Amino acid sequence: MSFLSATGMTGGYGGSDILHDCTITVEKGEIAVVVGPNGAGKSTAMKAVFGMLNLREGSVVLDGKDITNLAPQERVPEGMGFVPQNRNVFVSMTVEENLDMGAFIRKDDKIEETKQQIFDLFPILGEKRNQPAGELSGGQRQQVAVGRALMTQPKLLMLDEPTAGVSPIVMDELFDKIVEVARTGVAILMVEQNARQALEIADHGFVLVQGRNRFTDTGEALLANEEVRRSFLGG
């Protein structure tokens, strides 16, 4: 069984189902990317993994523990870190306070150590540690958001379109950082609009169409797949 296995997820926000028997799995230290056309239910699938959606069927198992019935905030102590697409930093608080809030649930005394690791990973955050997060650029905000989620020392980090609205250069930089995070042994699940670039760094890719798994393979194989390229990657 995979480190995270969300299997057979079926459900929606009430009313009709958005996800139909959707399965997503991630291994430790691997990057899994969910791609697909607009409205395919990519973000919904991730929200379902995080418990923000009522599942009619299916289960979510993290590290051997069934967490299907836990509320989102109860999944954070279980080792899930979630970076929402929008409004993912506390704009009125400084960069350092944002990181402190990420560590809110931690009771150990290694918090400063983790903070230092995050400053090493994202040097710009160290430079701007006393600046309100709301004054930072889009790319820097994303780094704060990822840093905040990493402060909980998650075993699984979930990123909802981390590169939305940032320039291509910043996007490449962010992807590099995400690879670095994965190398430390964190499982990463990511939803991406920039499918081609995302699949390039992905160990596994999940192509969703209308809430169903259409293709599931390694990132490389999906990029090489003629049909996937034609339909979803623009040739």
Add this chain to the structure above:
Amino acid sequence: MEILNALALFTNFVVVPATAYGAQLALGALGVTLIFGILRFANFAHGELMSFGTMITILVTWFLQNMGVSIDPFPTALLALPIGVLAAISMALVMDRMVFRFYRKQRSNPIVFAIVSVGVMFLIAGIIRIVIGPADQSFADGERFIIGAIDSRRALGLDEGIAIKQSQLITVVVTAIVVAWLFWFLQKTRSGKAMRAYSDDEDLALLSGINPERVVMICWIIAAALAAIAGTLYGLDKTYKPFIFLQILLPIFAATILGGIGQPVGAILGAFIVAFSEVTVTYAFKKFLTYLGPTDWAPDGLVQLLSTDYKFAVSFIILVAVLLIRPTGIIRGKVI
């Protein structure tokens, strides 16, 4: 000399009283702004919460006076104030548990909360009328003046003196301590940061593992404590009038909105602006101008812009002006 006399006169009748009044409004406005920041509604019951805390302080003060306990030259009410604070906190927590929590579970609209708070306001007002009655109560004892008008006239060598009441000095000192503590709490402590984070973004705070019910509880505790202190200081400075606490909501709300809703620094700034405007506009400048001009230029009228009966109009005008010109307030706050 004439200019100095004019300044002394102005200080005595405008600056000193407005500073004390501003400090009292600031404590009230801080409570309103905190509740808006965390619970996201305009709490109309805040005035009556002030009144309730003050009432308990008065009852305990009377009890202590009967027992012969005194901390002369300071007013006995200072000794009774902690009990008043505890009573106000209990009232706020009971009201939250019995009333507001229900609507929080329903995820009600802020306007529903505001209307509910009006109901709570009437309820607390009713309790107060039953317990202490509708009449004015005076409970200040101890030394009345720190610096008397005559002494200061002699010391300054002027025709006009600057009198400072003990209640005014206590108001300013207590407010300074409380505000300093509040900012330390919000900036430095874990709970304070959690409150700011929750006020900034509820959902993200939840994702960070912050317990919303705890944040709400701390918010009520602080707001109620501030309310009881503000009401007691106001009562010491003037007298305790149960009916004034409905009217005082207006300058407090004006101060909150002027400063930027949900912004503690703004609430303090707004409170002093409202207080100074109110006192300045209702002050009769006749004597002040007489000092400045030649003797025979003395104005015939009082040169009072607005009768004191209309002092609440000042808050109204400030409110309307802010909402028209800069609805976010001085420090950009939330817009209702």
